[in-house]
Amino acid sequence: MIRAYHVTKRYGDVHALRDVTVKLGKGEFCYVTGPSGAGKTTMLKMLYGAVQPTEGKLLVGGVDVSRLSKRRLPYLRRNIGIVFQDFKLIPTRTLAENVGLALEVLGTSRDVIDRRVNAVLGIVGLRGRGHEYPPTLSGGEQQRVAVARAIVNDPSILLADEPTGNLDGAMAIEVMEILQAINLRGTTVMVATHDTGLMNRFPFRKxxxxxxxxxxS
Ligand SMILES: Nc1ncnc2c1ncn2[C@@H]1O[C@H](COP(=O)(O)OP(=O)(O)O)[C@@H](O)[C@H]1O
Ligand SMILES: [Mg+2]
Structure with missing residues (x-):
C-alpha cells in the first residue's frame, strides 16, 4: 500500500527525513513515532502529497507521489483520509455538514451524502447528532467528528497526525478504539504519536x- 525507497526530505539545510526505506501492507496499522522534530509530520505530509521528497521514490496505493503533478493531487487525496491534532472542524457548520463537505465538493447526490454521513457518524459513536455544532462538543467528540469526516469517502488509507495530542486519557482511548475499529474494516491506518502509554495499550507496529x-520498523 505504501512503499518508500531511500526517501530524503530537506527544508533548506534541515534534513527532515534521511534515506527512509519502508513498506507498509494493505490493512496494516502502524505508528509513526519519535521525539519532537524527528520527522513524523513530514513523513505523513509526503504520503498525502502536501510536500514532495527531495530524493527517493514514494508510492502510495500505486500512485508515485514523488512525481505527482498538482493536477493529480485530488485523485490521491480521494483515497486518503487525514486527521489532525487540532480537529480543524468548521464551527459554524453542523456536524453533518462538516462530515459531508468532501462528498458535496465531489458532486455526490444528497441521498448518498446523507446515507454516508449517518453511517460514519454511527461508526464514531455520534449517531443522530448530525444537527449539532462543533463548539458544543467535548474535544474527544470533536476529534471523532474529524475521524468521521476523514472516512466519509471510504479511503483505503487513514493518516492521523497526533490525533490524541489535545485529548485527556479517556478521550484519547476512545479515539484510538475508533481508529482500531476502522482498521479492522480493512483501512490502512498510520498514527503519528509520541504517547508511549497509548502505544503500549494499543500495541501495533512502530x-x-x-x-x-x-x-x-
Ligand atoms: N516547512 C518547514 N520548513 C523548514 N523546516 C521544517 C519545516 N517543516 C518541518 N521542518 C523541520 O523538519 C524537522 C522535522 O519536522 P517534523 O516533521 O514536523 O517533525 P515531528 O512531526 O516529528 O515533530 C524539524 O527539524 C522541523 O523543524
Ligand atoms: Mg509533528
Whole structure:
C-alpha cells in the first residue's frame, strides 16, 4: 500500500527525513513515532502529497507521489483520509455538514451524502447528532467528528497526525478504539504519536524516527 525507497526530505539545510526505506501492507496499522522534530509530520505530509521528497521514490496505493503533478493531487487525496491534532472542524457548520463537505465538493447526490454521513457518524459513536455544532462538543467528540469526516469517502488509507495530542486519557482511548475499529474494516491506518502509554495499550507496529532517520520498523 505504501512503499518508500531511500526517501530524503530537506527544508533548506534541515534534513527532515534521511534515506527512509519502508513498506507498509494493505490493512496494516502502524505508528509513526519519535521525539519532537524527528520527522513524523513530514513523513505523513509526503504520503498525502502536501510536500514532495527531495530524493527517493514514494508510492502510495500505486500512485508515485514523488512525481505527482498538482493536477493529480485530488485523485490521491480521494483515497486518503487525514486527521489532525487540532480537529480543524468548521464551527459554524453542523456536524453533518462538516462530515459531508468532501462528498458535496465531489458532486455526490444528497441521498448518498446523507446515507454516508449517518453511517460514519454511527461508526464514531455520534449517531443522530448530525444537527449539532462543533463548539458544543467535548474535544474527544470533536476529534471523532474529524475521524468521521476523514472516512466519509471510504479511503483505503487513514493518516492521523497526533490525533490524541489535545485529548485527556479517556478521550484519547476512545479515539484510538475508533481508529482500531476502522482498521479492522480493512483501512490502512498510520498514527503519528509520541504517547508511549497509548502505544503500549494499543500495541501495533512502530516506525520510529530520530532526527529524520528511521531507526526501528
Ligand atoms: N516547512 C518547514 N520548513 C523548514 N523546516 C521544517 C519545516 N517543516 C518541518 N521542518 C523541520 O523538519 C524537522 C522535522 O519536522 P517534523 O516533521 O514536523 O517533525 P515531528 O512531526 O516529528 O515533530 C524539524 O527539524 C522541523 O523543524
Ligand atoms: Mg509533528
Amino acid at each position: 516506525l520510529r524516527f530520530e532526527a529524520g532517520r528511521l531507526v526501528e
